[in-house]
Amino acid sequence: MKVIQIKYLNLFALLILSCSLFGQVNKYPLDTDYHKNKDVLSSINRWSKAYPSVFYSEVIGYSSNDKLPIRSFKISFNPNEKQFDKPSILIIGQIHASEPLGVEICMGFAEYLLKNYQKNERIKSLLRAYSFHFIPTLNPEGFEVVSSGTYANHRKNKSDTNANKRFDRGIDGVDINRNFPLNWNNEIQSLSTDPYYAGPSPASENETIAIMDYMRRERFYLTVNYHSSFLGDHNERIFFPWNWSGTKSPHWHEMKAIATIFSKNLKGDYSTSNYLVHTGNTSKVGFFRDWAYSETGTYFFDIEVGGIYKKKSIIFPENKMRQVIVNKNIQALVNTLEYLDINTKRIKIINENSKPVILSPICYNTLNQTQVKPLMSNEKGMLFIFIPQDKKKINLYIADKKYIVKKSNNNKATITIKE
């Protein structure tokens, strides 16, 4: 009996210990393993020395107020050149300063690829299939406020929107994720002190312009942008473009299929249910994801990381839970990108003389693609299309002519067009 009691006591102690270890509370200032801007930079410097054959970094712009560099890096074979024979993936850690978990996932996934691409066949295959681009934070000046331990609830950048010539934390700034030109709406978020303030005009912010230029230049196949729900209203949810009062984007079903794979691989932090694929209505408020998809054709996912525990949104978990969340999301990325690779058709578009047809506008699914710009064959005449598992063929329209691409075991196809 005594032995049993001790056993139970130990079990109880273990339970208490594991509760505190598993970070069911927000810890702020952030726990020690979280990155700050300077840690992001030192990792980039370290990786560029350690992995020169697959690593390339650049600065894509400077933040609006403090002129901090917005850093991107690429992990790919021949990283100094653009790869036209494979699709590009973009992982963005955060756009909202108060959402640091995505920075951790972004940096964690990059490190996982670098450490494993030589010894792990699955990761080597992923690197053969894609080139990977990363932006740990699109909002480095806002991230500095939050990651330095100064103030937890600063969402925006640091633009002096109340024009008093000093920075007011939690008040100043523009919500970069409301600042994009598609459906930019200053009437809903007109108050400059509102946490969702859309800015004085579309693309008024340096951060917005930097990422717009970058996305137009690179034309990503798939983009993931991580968020966390500070208020706890949409934790562990996956959003994609768009469902405007029942009007769905032309590739809504394709993106829903990809989001479903993400969801299957993402169990909740403190619940047994998986991340929810958001299929309901979405707002028309100048979202980054809607602009990026409509302008460049990228399949785009906003993933809201961080669970609910006892009705509280846990988005600054302690080190141990931070690591659990990072690992889970790395595996979700690996599994989803493998699925995407298997179901991606690589189409070469040539003319009658077998020359690649480059930068040709191509409509996918529907000829009258009014809400989104046509896709484009790239500088080598290649086009990458995801065909969901329940589809046997897809229709492409090039210069008003219809081409049928059948699904087959071979994920390559050639289309010859008459010019």
Ligand SMILES: [Zn+2]
């Ligand atoms: Zn967010």
